[in-house]
Structure formats: structure tokens, C-alpha cells
Amino acid sequence: MLRRALRISLVLSLCSTALIAQERRAMTIVDLIDVPGLGDPPLSADGTQVLYVRTQADWEANGTTSHIWRVGLDGTGSVQMTNGEKGESSPRWSPDGRHIAFVATRHESEHPQIYRMPTTGGEAVAVTDHPTGVGSIAWSRDGAWIYFVAQRESTEAEKAREAVNDNVYRYEEDRRHSDLWRVDVETGERERVSDGASMVRGYSVSRDGTKLLVQLAPSPLFDDMLNSELWIMDADGSGARRITQNRVGEGSASLSPDNRHALFVANTNDELSDFYYNQRLFVVPTDGGDPVSLVPGGSYDVNGAWWSADGASIYFRANTGVRQQIYVIPADANDASAAVAVTGGDHAIGGWDYEAGADTHVFTIGSPQSPGDLWTFGLGAGAEGEPSQVTRVFDYLASDFHLPRVEAVQWDGEDGVEVEGLLYYPIDYEEGRRYPLVVQTHGGPPASDKFGFPRSNNYESVLTARGWFVFKPNYRGSTGYGDDFLRNMVGHYFDQAHKDVLAGVDHLIDRGLVDGDRMAKMGWSAGGHMTNKMITYTDRFKAAASGAGAINWLSMYAQSDVRIYRTPWFGGDPWTEGAPVEQYMADSPLFDLHKVTTPTIVLVGENDDRVPMPQSVELYQGLRANDVPTHLYVAPKQGHGWRELQQRLFKANVELDWFYQWVLGEDYEWETSPVHPDKTEAVTTAGG
Numbered sequence: 001m002l003r004r005a006l007r008i009s010l011v012l013s014l015c016s017t018a019l020i021a022q023e024r025r026a027m028t029i030v031d032l033i034d035v036p037g038l039g040d041p042p043l044s045a046d047g048t049q050v051l052y053v054r055t056q057a058d059w060e061a062n063g064t065t066s067h068i069w070r071v072g073l074d075g076t077g078s079v080q081m082t083n084g085e086k087g088e089s090s091p092r093w094s095p096d097g098r099h100i101a102f103v104a105t106r107h108e109s110e111h112p113q114i115y116r117m118p119t120t121g122g123e124a125v126a127v128t129d130h131p132t133g134v135g136s137i138a139w140s141r142d143g144a145w146i147y148f149v150a151q152r153e154s155t156e157a158e159k160a161r162e163a164v165n166d167n168v169y170r171y172e173e174d175r176r177h178s179d180l181w182r183v184d185v186e187t188g189e190r191e192r193v194s195d196g197a198s199m200v201r202g203y204s205v206s207r208d209g210t211k212l213l214v215q216l217a218p219s220p221l222f223d224d225m226l227n228s229e230l231w232i233m234d235a236d237g238s239g240a241r242r243i244t245q246n247r248v249g250e251g252s253a254s255l256s257p258d259n260r261h262a263l264f265v266a267n268t269n270d271e272l273s274d275f276y277y278n279q280r281l282f283v284v285p286t287d288g289g290d291p292v293s294l295v296p297g298g299s300y301d302v303n304g305a306w307w308s309a310d311g312a313s314i315y316f317r318a319n320t321g322v323r324q325q326i327y328v329i330p331a332d333a334n335d336a337s338a339a340v341a342v343t344g345g346d347h348a349i350g351g352w353d354y355e356a357g358a359d360t361h362v363f364t365i366g367s368p369q370s371p372g373d374l375w376t377f378g379l380g381a382g383a384e385g386e387p388s389q390v391t392r393v394f395d396y397l398a399s400d401f402h403l404p405r406v407e408a409v410q411w412d413g414e415d416g417v418e419v420e421g422l423l424y425y426p427i428d429y430e431e432g433r434r435y436p437l438v439v440q441t442h443g444g445p446p447a448s449d450k451f452g453f454p455r456s457n458n459y460e461s462v463l464t465a466r467g468w469f470v471f472k473p474n475y476r477g478s479t480g481y482g483d484d485f486l487r488n489m490v491g492h493y494f495d496q497a498h499k500d501v502l503a504g505v506d507h508l509i510d511r512g513l514v515d516g517d518r519m520a521k522m523g524w525s526a527g528g529h530m531t532n533k534m535i536t537y538t539d540r541f542k543a544a545a546s547g548a549g550a551i552n553w554l555s556m557y558a559q560s561d562v563r564i565y566r567t568p569w570f571g572g573d574p575w576t577e578g579a580p581v582e583q584y585m586a587d588s589p590l591f592d593l594h595k596v597t598t599p600t601i602v603l604v605g606e607n608d609d610r611v612p613m614p615q616s617v618e619l620y621q622g623l624r625a626n627d628v629p630t631h632l633y634v635a636p637k638q639g640h641g642w643r644e645l646q647q648r649l650f651k652a653n654v655e656l657d658w659f660y661q662w663v664l665g666e667d668y669e670w671e672t673s674p675v676h677p678d679k680t681e682a683v684t685t686a687g688g
Contacts (some may be wrong), residue, residue, distance in 0.1 A: 026465030047358020141209025298483035443525035543662035605638030
């Protein structure tokens, strides 16, 4: 077990000063959208190679396309393995390393299916012809089968209705379960592994291949996640036994090497008796017994875990506020102080895989200089287990563009509790000069903003290149700062959270950094909730952009696909006798919209299930009725995020246009699309 943190120097991820000879330029919105993404990096059994998915913007298709790449852990031999028109995902090595399996929609197939191809390259062959789309694939340990999860197909009665365009459905009741299947790699014969009575939310194959650990829930509904349990069964699904019984949602579950214990992650307290806590890491005996919390107390927000090669230790990834690291702890610890950091630095660990046979890790590191190249450490990663960089996909960012300086900042909330956040400096920052500010609040709210590279939804590098500070506060309710900090929202959503944000703004003004008369507020999802609250709480922001934010918690409770998170905030549901209706109303900005003077634009996806469009309509109608400058922008067919590239470009453009108009009193020149730029001018006045 590692006993010291392996510090990963950011210097290794940057080109040396001598190499940065060409003149750098400011990033544009299009530049940000064009930054690729790396993820899902499975290691080969011998720990010498890694597959990964590289996602690239495709402006002609108005979306992104993903392909599978392979590279040696020493960084050599990089090769693109797939190039299908619709892309590929979920690469998985066969146990003998001779083939890879992946998921793709190809040829005449209507749904994603499993394909197999030689590791050395060549034509991919379809393994499945399932009537619905497949996902979550994993090889059996002998290589004879591939497991997958698939949604159930329509019944004969449903097909008959579909044939005559009878498309009426029962709200929430007609959502289809997903089952666990396996397919014979050679014959294509498939068989259902799960019992068909429950919804499969996740599974893993034991290290010896004889057992499966499956998370089963009563239905596909989000709220039924709390009613899911872990079951252990034989490789063919027989002999199933339930090993947990609680009211929490178990995730990231896997069996120990000897199959005698299972680990899982859940956002509950150490006793598994209550919901809405920083996520814990638990170990439970598979032959009966109570789960044990390995890192009790909530000082870590655990996001995933792997058993060590011998099962004596567990590696876990945890959020500690603005950073995310990998730790290791004895499997029988039950003591948070026994956790030892394996990585360290101002970064966040992303996609992560561990190959026990080679005792080797591979993971992505997101930092202010890189969205996440692949790194590795372990016996297969070089001398003495020192970390080494595998890919250098993102080296061009530091050499081609001016990237903002980013620092963690701390301040005291109104009640004296320390709060933390991230501050992005203007590219041309001069000490003693005050700059305009954009405050961005994260979604969740059980989440946190971490050190990482800007993306087009928040476009921090674009704002800083244009002379703005960007402030991202981890307000009360954020994860990684202990349970008391997270649970401040229990019983009252807006207790200290909005005050934390404003106290952070005042801290920056007191430091002489920010011009308090030139400030804007923006955010999406819970960040939109916060924006809606802030415009009713203060008139200090000269402009605001509310993205998919709740305005009326009474109507939101029923409209959204999630209630389990909302119930603790208000102390109960709104429709039972003695319901805490007053608390729902007190936390709903709708009833304070008469106080708003801040010009506010509203953005939402037409098909958003998480924060449905009617919330944004209520906000827009209230603002307009009170003569507050506003517009409501709706992205057709989109859910809780805007996926199309043109929509992402529009969002950034219209927000910047709004901020320039109301904060700076200046005109903003819209960025044009790389595709048909002559057609962009028609919308360049949309923010006026």
C-alpha cells in the first residue's frame, strides 16, 4: 500500500517556456467547443496498453463524434482503432488481449449494438442483434460471453398500438425496465441473466468470473434509486441472494478478490439510516452482515472505488472541495484517518481504471491547463511507481492560447463558517486595477467546482480574455466540505447558500480586485436556482442569466423527475396533511419577483425532465409582468443540457451580449459558426 502522496507536477503537463515560441492568442467560444474530450480508459490485462474514447466536435453534424484509440502506457504507438460514421463507445479488452469489444450503431441497425474487432485492427463484427439498444458491456473472465444491459422491447400489444400511431402513454408508469443479458461471443446466442422482475441499475463481474454483483431497483424512476439493493448471483444469474437491505442507493459496487465482501458507495450517513450526506465508502460481507463505513464522518465525498490486487486495501476517488484525488485505505479500516493520498495537486481526477493483475492505474487529470490527458502509475507505470503522462492531446492549449490564472480562495460566510471557491483572473490582470466580475454557481447542489479546464457552457477562458474575473463559489450545500456544510440546506434550501455567494463577492471587492458596480450572475440547474434567488435578494448584479433554474418549488416538486433530493430541503412533501407549504414558498423566488430590477435572460431545454420548462416560463412571465428586461430562450428537443454545437455557441453568445449590454454598456460582436458563418448575422441582435 502506498504511504505517500505522489505529487503530479503541472509542469509535466505543460510545454516548457522554450517550446512556447509562437505567439499565443485568446480563446474563442468555438475554440472551447472544439477542445476534444478523453474518457473511459480501460487497461489491458498486462497493464501495457490502454484504450480510450476521444470525442471531437463535428460542426457539419452539429454535434460530437466519439472514436476509440489505443496507446501504450509509455505513450508510444498511439492509433485510432475505429472510425464509424456515428462513432463508438465503451471499449473493453477481451481477457486474452486479442480483441476489443465496443458499442456502436452501424449498417442497418436501428439501435446501438456490441461489435468485436482484433486488437491489431481490422473489420469489426457485430456480436449482438438485440431488439433494443445495448450498453454497460463487460467480458466474462473466460472470454466466452459479453454481458450487457438493455431496455426491454415493446410487448406485442404495444407494437400493435405503435403500428397504428396510437402513441398515448401513462406518465412515468410506462417507462421500460432494463435487464442484464449475456451473449455468446462466437454464436451470438443471448440469454437474460437478471430475473426480469426488477430494474438493473448497475453490475460488475467478480475477478474470478464465477459471480455477479447486481444493483436491482423496483422501477426505472429516479426516486426508486433509494429502493435499490445489491444482489450476488452466479455468472448465469442463478442462485441470486440479496446482500443489502436499506433505504440508500448503492453505486460503484464490486466484489473483493475472494468474493467474500462487496464494496459500494452511497450518499448516506455511517449507519445507513438517513439520506443526503457526502458519499461514503462501505464494505459488506456477502454471506450476511451489516455494511461498515470505511471513511466515516463525511470528510470525503467518495466518487468511486477499486479493490487492490490482494483485496487487503481499497483505492477510492474523493472530492475534497476544489480538488479531487485518489486515496488508498485498508479494507478493514473504519477510520477516515487511515486514508492515504495517492495523488496530489490542484486538479480533479476524471476517468479512472485499475488493472489488478498488473497493479496499475490509469486516469485523466483535469487542471486549468488541460481538460484531462491520461496519466498512469503502478508497477506498469515506470520505476518505483512514479506517475507518468501517457497522452499529450492537450499540450497545444498552453502553447496556442492565453490561459487564465486560477487560484483557490477562502472567505468567511455571514455566520463565520469558512467557504471556498475558485477565482479565474483576467488575462491582462494588473495589480491595483478593478475588473468586472461574472459569478458562476455550480449545479447539484450536492457537487462542487474543482480545478479544471474551462468548457463552453461557462467559457471562463473567453471571459478572462475579455477582461473579466470569473468567480465560482462552493456555497453551503456543496460536497467535499463535511456533512454540516452539505446539510445546511436540509430544512431550508436558502439558509446560508446565497449569503455565502454574496460574502465571497464582497471579499473580492475588499481585496481590490473587483468593481462592485460591474457584476453579472449566471448558472445552470442548481446554479440557475441560485441565480433566481440572487436577483430577488440583491440588486447589485447588473445582469443575470438563469439556466434551467427552479423558481417555484411547489410546482417543481411534482413536475421534476426527482423528488428524493428535494424532500429533505423542505422537511416533507407539499401535498400531505401538515405539509411544510410555508417553507416551500419561503424558498421559492417566484414570490419575491416583485423585488427584481436586474435584467435577466432565461434559458432552458424544451424537454428538460430535471428542471422542466414550466419553471423557466413562470420566471419569464413574472419578470416580464414586472417590466424587468428579459427574454426566454428555449432549445428544441433538448433535455437538461444543450447538446447541439450551434445551441452551445448561441448560449455563450447571447449571455455575453447580455452582459456587455447591461454591465458594460457596450456592444458585443457575436462569434460566427464555422459552418455557414454568413447565416449567423440574423441572430446577433437576439440579446438586445
